[in-house]
Amino acid sequence: MVTTELAEGSGSSATTSSADVHVGSDYHPSLYNNDLAPLVKQKWNWYNIFAFWMSDVHSVGGYVTAGSLFAFGLASWQVFVCLIVGIVIVMLLANLVAKPSQVAGAPFPVISRAPFGVRGANIPATLRGLIAVAWYGIQTYLASDAIVVVALKLWPALKPYSDVSQHGFVGLSTIGWGAFILLWIGQAFVFWRGMNAIRKFIDWAGPAVYVVMIVLTVYLVYKAGTSNIDLTLGSIKYSGWGTVGAMFLATSIVVSYFSGPLLNFGDISRYGRTMSDVKRGNLLGLPINFTFFSILTVVCAAATVPVYGKLITDPIETVSRIDNTFAIVLGAMTFAIATVGINIVANFISPAFDFSHVAPQKISWRTGGMIAAVGSVLITPWNLYSSDEVIHYTLDVLASFTGPLFGILVCDYYLIRHQHVVVDDLYTMSSKGRYYLHQGRQPEGRDRDRGRWRHRPGDRADPRRALQDGGELLLVHRCRRRSPGVLPQLAVLPRRQPGRQGDQQLRARARGHRGRAGLTPCGSGSSTPTRRP
Incomplete structure (x- = not known):
């Protein structure tokens, strides 16, 4: 049984003007602001959670990562199995990490105070913020590729400026820089409008990609002919345990790709009206939605072989090869907009909470988000997603940091505290608080x-x-x-x-x-x- 305690008789204090949050009388100023305080009104329903995962799955990064699994030499049906198994694991983990934040109405950094302490939680918060900065930069770069495709199609004279060797800086071409900065500004604008604007944005961004991918798949199948599509694209012949090992690695890549959104999901689930709404949104948005996504990915990739003479796993590159200019512009812009939506939700909101958590009275949610935005440029994300091998290496490194943080939080909440959270103690510096330390440990052994x-x-x-x-x-x-x-x-x-x-x-x-x-x-x-x- 989950129990969440709030101090009786404590209402909103003068330090907050929002009626949607609870502020106890003994909340310490260094531990909260309006963005970190526990929510009283949680308004997101199952569709909002579903739209969040829909945008996440159908981003350019999702298609590129799924397509990169073909680099293992697996057949198309084997890639499909790996995608489905991986997403079921992701759904189970998402349900686990969602509950503490949904029950408490608090974001990840605040929930981390239970296992790490009210001050020690700055460590996992900062680590997660840096990870989210990396993902934010990567997704912005992948979406900017769509802008580059549109620009080159509309203005072919710009093609020399897309050559990194002639007109490039730190690994990105001049036109690439322009597209990246354009998206960077657009995302910052949406973020600055607040959570309500973000929620409305992702409600239609995810379904929009569905429409484009369905049209693209039907177009490729029509051009190729159903009899010419071969689903056995594997270049390496596996047998026995070799197949199992390759499929295990591919499945782990799927889970690793979602490691960032998984760790950040508490920042979203805190807005869920009930845990049932969150679970329903996870079920529809992950295994069911991802099954359809996997079918589109595998069929679309397989159809590129007879149509273009080679395997193409990047949907932006696939769209760029269409003869119709209008189709290219529409498809590329849809991918870019959808990726912007998930990038803001999954990789902009979380570092905003994390950096604000370090100094709540000095760093607001918006300021924390802008710190993350600047950091996403400094890491040169285009160098982290330049090839299949680099993609897998990047995912492994990021997952190696998110895994321990995820494991400690979940194990502490379910195994140690048995789903019991005292919300007010997460915000107090009183030595009597459950999440406060005296000389390194709680002096009472029992x-x-x-x-x-x-x-x-x-x-x-x-x-x-x-x-x-x-x-x-x-x-x-x-x-x-x-x-x-x-x-x-x-x-x-x-x-x-x-x-x-x-x-x-x-x-x-x-x-x-x-x-x-x-x-x-x-x-x-x-x-x-x-x-x-």
Whole structure:
């Protein structure tokens, strides 16, 4: 059972003019602003969640990533299976990460205060913000390619300026820079209008791409002829476990692609009216929507072989080869607009929350978003998505950071806290708060009211310990299940003091506890629980 507690009798304070948020009387100014405070009115329904995933799936990045799976040498049907298996995993993970934010009405950085501490949460927030900046730049670059295609089709004289070797700067051509900056400004404009404008934008952006992709697929199938479409495009012949290994890698690429939106999904689910609305939107927007997306991707890619003589996985390049100028302009602009929509929702909103979380009273949501926008240019994202190999490497690196943050948050919420969130304690600097640290750990080894061991990751003088504490939190939960008697004694062990003397003191203290309680190592068997001395 999920329980969410708010302080009784606490209403909105004078520090906020919005009736949509709750501000407790003991909320510390350094821990909240109007954008970070918990929502009271959550207005998004299942279609808004569905439209979010529709825009995410049908972005240029989604098609490019899905098409890159053919680089493994898999047949089309094998790529299709990998896409479906991967998206089912994504849906299950999305449901897990959505609940704490939807229940509390708070974004990811605030929810992270539970496992990391009210100050230590700045670490995962900053890491996630940097990851989102990378994704924001990548998606902006991919969408800008569509603008380049339109410009070259309408003004062929600009073609020399699309050559990086002749007219380029840090790996991007002159016309590429123009398209990138144009989209950069357009996205910033939509973002500046606020969440309501963003929600309305994505409600139609995703379906618009559906229409274009259906028309494009029908056109290619008509040009190729159904009898000429071969779904066995794999260039490498796998057998036995080799096929399984290649498909496993392809599936992991799908999950890695969605690792960013997954980690950011709490920022969206907090607006959901109910968890049922969120789950329904996830079901329609991920496995069902993605199945149709996968069919379009595989058939469209397979049809490019007989039509153009080679496999083309980038829909922008496919559209650019159409003879009709109007079709090129319409298709390319639709892809660009749809990618702008998901880029704002998935990769602009999250770093805005993250950077605002570091200094809520000094960095507003809009300021945090503009910091992310500037950073997206400095990382030169076109160099991160330049080929299939680089795409896979980029996804692996980004997922290696998002995976641990996702795992710690989900495990803490479901396994350690059993879906119990005290919202007001996420915003207080009181030493009595559940998510506040005293000298690195909660001094009481057991919760006297509940009779259970309780651990609070740290935040005060050294917030770097928050990551260590998050890992310890999961280890301790594993120990409690296998050897319950270990925990009361572990809870009172002090942190190691610097130097050899501190090590000796800690080992002596640990030997003393094991000698009195007869404790065994974690997982080696059960032991008799003992009380604290």
